[in-house]
Amino acid sequence: MSEETSDPTAVAEPVVTGEPAPVVQSVAAARGPLALEAIGLNKDFRLSRTQTLHAVQDVSLSLYKGGVVALVGESGSGKSTVARMLAGQERPTSGSVIFNGKPVDLKSRSAFRAYKSEVQYVFQDPFSSLNPVHDVGYHLSRPVRLHQGRSVEVQREVMALLEQVRLTPAAQFKPKYPHELSGGQRQRVSFARALAAQPSVLLADEPVSMLDVSIRLEMLNLLDDLRKRLSLALLYITHDIASARYFSDEVLVMYAGQVVERGPAEDVTQQPAHPYTQLLIASAPDPDNLGSVLRSGNVAAGAARIGRATSGPAPVGCPFATRCPFVDDKCRAENPALQRITADRAAACWHLDRAAPALATGAIA
Amino acid sequence: MSSSRPVLEIRDLSVAYRTPSGDVKAASHVNLSLHKGEVVGLCGESGSGKSTLAYGACRLLRPPAVITGGQVLYSGSRTGTATALDILRAPQRDLRAIRWRDVAIVFQSAMNALNPVLRVRDQILDAMQAHLRLPREEAHEKTAKLLDLVGIPRERLRSYPHELSGGMRQRVMIAMALAADPEVVIMDEPTTALDVVVQRDILAQIVELKEQLGFSVLFITHDMSLLLELADRIAVMYAGQLMELGDSADIKVAPAHPYTQGLLRSFPSLHGARRDLTGIPGSPPDLRDTNPGCPFIPRCEFAVPACAEVDMTLAPVAGSRGIGHVTACPIVTPEMAKVRVPTEGVRS
Amino acid sequence: MKALASLWGRLPGTARAGVVLLGLFVLAAIIGPQVIPYDPNAVTPLTLKPPSAAHLLGTTQTGQDVLSQLLVGIRLTLELGLYVGVLATALSVLVGVTAAFLGGVWDDFLSLLCNVFLVIPALPLLIVMLGYFPQKGQLPSILVLSILGWAWGARVVRAQALTIRNRDFVAASRETGERGWRIILFEIIPNIVSLIAASFVNTVLYAIGASVALAFIGVADVSSWSLGTILYWSQSANSLQLGAWWWFVPPGLAVALIGTGLVLLNTGIDELSNPRLRDARSSTKIAGSRIWPTDPTPVLGMPKLTTRGRLATLVHSFSRSSLLDAPGGEF
Structure with missing residues (x-):
């Protein structure tokens, strides 16, 4: 576990003396008031009697109304587990989730349902998140009935939801079954279902990764538009850091269950500090790169082999030590905590001075 | 490159799915050639017929698919004859010999096709013995060499598929495809299910192997940004028809077809300044529609009444300096894309 | 009506044959008892007569009309099959889906229960249990056959429900705040309808086979006319040795044809719900x-x-x- 010498209250005790000093201030805070907050979330999965998987380690983040926070990482980095804990589907091993200033308690059914009225989760795969035997109208009328009380006119509300996600004419889409819709249309239904509860927080788990590239942008635009109009606090989980650049205020990069870097989206993507973030960005397709090793004739043996993914995360020390070009003995022995670089940026690396010289000197100055 | 005869030449190929309510034209009158050592990218949305085209050319489609016309000419160095072999008219024996040995395919989500109860090595051995009829020792040696080639350490030979990561399994499938030194490798979204870091690693590997072994690649994907970096030439497909074809540099600098222009405005970029993103509004086409003219009309911002009478043949792009840069749209030119008024995109 | 027509269109040929075959017997069971020419119990002096214009299927040793007995028997036998099918399938869905949905200790316990019922030698137990019941009507047979016939279906339903439970749409309805029973009834069960149908058909087949066998050896209410009791009486009267084929062939054939119809229908449902099976077999x-x-x-x-x-x-x-x-x- 990382040792936060500056903040001894972070792991065990939640709020005792007012605000626990955050490592950095999120840029999303400028968008609106704090809605949902995770403090020191941990999740362990017991694989066998002797093996435990630390899926999530000491993750803290804050979601603000009208702001978008992106959680970026590869599959298995624990980003979905964080979202499921925030959604109340999974119970954290330790740490707490705080909604509107109060720790979230999901012990009773009514408390769970009340929480679901505020915090909704959008599934990744629109092909399996809709029940093939029910039509669109059914998928939307259930949450309307459950969350908006008996007084509302359900059918009118369903039509309004369909129009909100731009499935128009709504009357035409209401009786359709999932198999009659395209992937993009299904994901719109998924969005509408989440919105039916009239939540203030939306957790979108890779909402566009199963869709065609040409459709993705439209869906992200829709999500962004909904965020603006309904003033939603949005957690956008993705493996595509490029979309996070365009779509979010703050980016948190996860590796092996830990946040290794966080900061304003544009800063993190244009000037990555952590070696893993640098690897992620170097790996994204770059149409402008004429000297790319992927281009015929440019193949220089081994040039592309930065941190080949044959080795998994290291069990002790910095998890990225097995793939990091800057690794030394300290990295292999001790796991670095998030260190503040500027007021709104932090990275967990022992060698920021070598990994990102420009940033490190800036931090000193 | 273009002076020599292409290794694989698809001429006027049409594929349909027979349904009780009539034929669904999944690919119509497609012309595409693949030269030696070349990477051709085939780009399109799901349902655009890109997989159908590739599988149809190898006659791997299952009923109710039927090839309604065209030729697929294969002229590899091993065919021996002076004239090219037409795969659509080849006898069963030749067809079986060509597939996998001369034209290999890495299927979409192929990594899940591995048998979970057999060791990786045994599966490659099996396939090799079945198709190449190699003696046991020779096949063993070849398997080890292949896995070296795709960067899988020898100690992983004895693993079961579930012990390997997704990237590793995909490497195994690529090794299997390369087992018989094919001249053409068709890759259908080989990296879609993988993380970006692994994706890049595998793509670099493929290109490296291609340079080393000299095969040609037909790379099918919906991700235009990937093709721009990877492919020598790009073919853009929509509703079963080719919309535009050209060198990737030409496609990037001077996209002629509105659909291609839309694709280029669809992906956010990490590098360089933030661009204006609009995507392509609307939904993918329904192939059951048999409206005449261009299938892109409902989603096209430049659509004019004349579009309904376009005959969808590929003509050289006006004003493009690229040789072989052709488009199906006689109305829109690359210049028209540049003067268009920027609309509001994501967070712009 | 349109849905039925499209279902019929998708059925493979064998299954259609099964539906037609079963339809004939169901028709016989519905209108048969109204149109029977004689009282099946009426004893007449015309003993052991071969088929004739007056008695289309001949008479028994006590001069009763075989055709009348057969038509009443088909009805009773199908009724029994239907009741057992409904009861046992309901039990297997209840147990199977509950085990899959609750998981953990409940799943372990219910699976154990299933396995116990599966390994019990059914026929001897049936004989013993039915021996304790008063032999009046079919109710004892129906109850005992149902109690012993649900386990196989429950196992299959549980396996399928487990895979459905892990699909995203179940998690999504939990996310919506649906109650457990609603998720079971409205989200999971509609997705395993074809499996339940197959299980039902199978159970009916088992019930008819077992009830005929039990009646044949006399462990049933032999005063009522079912296909099994007709065979029981004909066997006890040595009809085979007497060469009275018209007495045992028609009920025997009826049992065989009903069974065939059910098997054909079942393979059809299987192919309908498992496309891989259809792909590998059909051209x-x-x-x-x-x-x-x-x-x-x-x-x-x-x-x-x-x-x-x-x-x-x-x-x-x-x-x-x-x-x-x-x-x-x-x-």
Whole structure:
């Protein structure tokens, strides 16, 4: 576990003396008031009697109304587990989730349902998140009935939801079954279902990764538009850091269950500090790169082999030590905590001075 | 490159799915050639017929698919004859010999096709013995060499598929495809299910192997940004028809077809300044529609009444300096894309 | 009506044959007892007469009309099958879905219960249990057969419900805040309807077979007329030795045909709900020639290539070199 010498209250005790000093201030805070907050979330999965998987380690983040926070990482980095804990589907091993200033308690059914009225989760795969035997109208009328009380006119509300996600004419889409819709249309239904509860927080788990590239942008635009109009606090989980650049205020990069870097989206993507973030960005397709090793004739043996993914995360020390070009003995022995670089940026690396010289000197100055 | 005869030449190929309510034209009158050592990218949305085209050319489609016309000419160095072999008219024996040995395919989500109860090595051995009829020792040696080639350490030979990561399994499938030194490798979204870091690693590997072994690649994907970096030439497909074809540099600098222009405005970029993103509004086409003219009309911002009478043949792009840069749209030119008024995109 | 027509259109030929066959018997069971020419219990002096115009299927040793007995018997036997089918299937859905949905200790316990019922030797137990009940009507048989007949179905339903439970749409309805029973009833069960139907048909088949066997050995209310009791009386009167074939062949044939109909229907449901089974077995007719799933794609205007036969295709679809085939249903 990382040792936060500056903040001894972070792991065990939640709020005792007012605000626990955050490592950095999120840029999303400028968008609106704090809605949902995770403090020191941990999740362990017991694989066998002797093996435990630390899926999530000491993750803290804050979601603000009208702001978008992106959680970026590869599959298995624990980003979905964080979202499921925030959604109340999974119970954290330790740490707490705080909604509107109060720790979230999901012990009773009514408390769970009340929480679901505020915090909704959008599934990744629109092909399996809709029940093939029910039509669109059914998928939307259930949450309307459950969350908006008996007084509302359900059918009118369903039509309004369909129009909100731009499935128009709504009357035409209401009786359709999932198999009659395209992937993009299904994901719109998924969005509408989440919105039916009239939540203030939306957790979108890779909402566009199963869709065609040409459709993705439209869906992200829709999500962004909904965020603006309904003033939603949005957690956008993705493996595509490029979309996070365009779509979010703050980016948190996860590796092996830990946040290794966080900061304003544009800063993190244009000037990555952590070696893993640098690897992620170097790996994204770059149409402008004429000297790319992927281009015929440019193949220089081994040039592309930065941190080949044959080795998994290291069990002790910095998890990225097995793939990091800057690794030394300290990295292999001790796991670095998030260190503040500027007021709104932090990275967990022992060698920021070598990994990102420009940033490190800036931090000193 | 273009002076020599292409290794694989698809001429006027049409594929349909027979349904009780009539034929669904999944690919119509497609012309595409693949030269030696070349990477051709085939780009399109799901349902655009890109997989159908590739599988149809190898006659791997299952009923109710039927090839309604065209030729697929294969002229590899091993065919021996002076004239090219037409795969659509080849006898069963030749067809079986060509597939996998001369034209290999890495299927979409192929990594899940591995048998979970057999060791990786045994599966490659099996396939090799079945198709190449190699003696046991020779096949063993070849398997080890292949896995070296795709960067899988020898100690992983004895693993079961579930012990390997997704990237590793995909490497195994690529090794299997390369087992018989094919001249053409068709890759259908080989990296879609993988993380970006692994994706890049595998793509670099493929290109490296291609340079080393000299095969040609037909790379099918919906991700235009990937093709721009990877492919020598790009073919853009929509509703079963080719919309535009050209060198990737030409496609990037001077996209002629509105659909291609839309694709280029669809992906956010990490590098360089933030661009204006609009995507392509609307939904993918329904192939059951048999409206005449261009299938892109409902989603096209430049659509004019004349579009309904376009005959969808590929003509050289006006004003493009690229040789072989052709488009199906006689109305829109690359210049028209540049003067268009920027609309509001994501967070712009 | 339209849904029924489209279902009929998708049924494979064998299943349609099964439906027609069963339909005939159901029809006989519904209108049979109204149109019977004689009281099946009426004793007449015309003993052991072969089929004639007056007695289409001849008479028994006590001069009763075999046709009348048969029509009443079909009704009773189908009724029993239906009741047992409904009861046992309801039990198996209840147990199977509950086990899958609750998981953990409940799943362990219910699965254990299933397995216990599966390994109990059914027929001896049936005989013993039925021996304790007063033999009046079919109710004892129905109850005992239901109690012993749910376990197989429950196992199958549980396995399927487990895979459905892990699908995202179940998690999504939890996310919506649905209650557990609603998720079971409205989200999971509609997705396993075809499996439940197959299980039901199977149970009916088992019930009819077992009830006929039990009646035949006399462990039933032999004063009522079912297909089993007709066979029981004909056997106890040595009809075989007397050469009275019209007494035992018609009920025997009826049992065999009902069973055949049910089996055909079941394979049809199987193929309907398992496309892989359908793909591996069926050929398609395109451009005048039959195409098997692993054949090269046909080219219009080209003569068909010599290809693998039906058996070879089936074998190939399980072989390792099928790894190199294109995945099915690719669009």
